[in-house]
Amino acid sequence: MVKKKIKQIAIYGKGGIGKSTTTSNLSAALVQAGYKVMQFGCDPKSDSTNTLRGGKYIPTVLDTLREKNVVKAEEVVFEGFHGVYCVEAGGPAPGVGCAGRGIITAVQLMKQQKVFDELDLDFVIYDVLGDVVCGGFAVPIREGIAEHVFTVSSADFMAIYAANNLFKGIQKYSHAGGALLGGVIANSINAPYAREIIDDFVQRTHTKVIEYVPRSVTVTQSELQGKTTIEAAPNSEQAKVYSSLAQKIAEHVESSTPSPLELKELREWAAKWGNHLLALETGEIRTEAAGI
Structure with missing residues (x-):
């Protein structure tokens, strides 16, 4: 019997x-x-999976290890919405x-106990803090544990700065079997x-946007109930966007090495956009004007 290939994905992004x-x-x-x-x-905050479990937190691997020397997978793997496994x-x-x-x-722990194979998984999705340049957080990329990396970024400078830093990490390990970039999930895109x-940032770094996700009050309402939008508001426009993202990631095959900007380039690029937005605000140029 041919062993099923599990699609392992890491999703990075700065805190918040x-x-x-x-x-x-x-x-x-x-x-x-x-x-x-x-x-x-x-994430050390250990709050990645709580909206998949009605707002409930679960015991973490490290906390459980502090209490006992040997941890069995079933002590740290919990089922959530529709049977999604949470760790x-x-x-x-x-x-x-x-x-x-x-x-x-x-x-x-998961590898030693062959958890991924035994659960017959199709996807393992790592939710990783992306604004800490630390060896541990780089593990899914560096060790090639994840095959494809996606980064969540808004149009704010610090989010783009964190995404650009991530691109540098992917580029660094790309020649040694590290994970490659699948694309950018553009979040809070309303204006x-x-x-x-x-769009300009991904063009300059030779990457692509995989989905545009608007900021929506539906998300806030759902999370206040301790649920995902998919569960709490399945017929909403926002749920359709997340379903579209899921389909694109399920069909995604080929990732690539990004071309991050040097800090000086990034600063100059940001300054140009800053001037452009100020001109928009003061009415010096119309929205459709280009010139960046």
């Missing part, structure tokens, strides 16, 4: 950008489409150790200029 919201809705949409999915929370790597005690160590430990900024 909507990365866990996007990842959880992606997982929910994929399980709804009939795939077997595990979501692997890699939280966790972090060290505050002020001690490397926040990325949980990822390394948790992945080793026309936000889409233009993201």
Whole structure:
């Protein structure tokens, strides 16, 4: 019998950008489409999977290891919405150790106990903090644990700065079997200029936008109920966007090495856009004017 190839995906993004919201809705949409999915929370806050479980937090791999020397997979793998498997790597005690160590430990545990194969998974989705340049957080890329990387970014400079840093990491490990970039998930894209900024950035870094996700009050309403939008508002426009994203990621085959901007280039690029937006604000130019 031929062993099924599991599609392993890492989703990065700076803190507060909507990365866990996007990842959880992606997982929910994929399980709804009939795939077997595990979501692997890699943020020390351990809150990646709670909207898949009615707002409930689950014991993390590192916390469980602190209580006992040997951890069985069933003690840290929990089922959520539509049977999506949820794991939280966790972090060290505050002020001690490397926040990325949980990822390394948790992945080793899953591999030793052959959890991915036994659960017959189609997807493992790692939800990784993307604004900390730390060895642990780079593991899914560096070790090639994830095959495809997607980054969640808005049109804000710090989000783009974090995405550009991630591109540098992918580029660095791309020659040594590291993960490659699948594309950018453009989040909170409501104003026309936000889409233009993201489009310009991906063009300059030889990448692509895989989906544009608008900011929506539906997401806030759903999360206040401890649910994903897919579960709480399945017929909403926002749920359709997440379902579209899930389909594109399910069909995604070929990732590539991005071409990150040097810091000086990024600063100059941002300054031009800053001037452009100021001119829009003051009415010096109309929205459709280009010139960047």
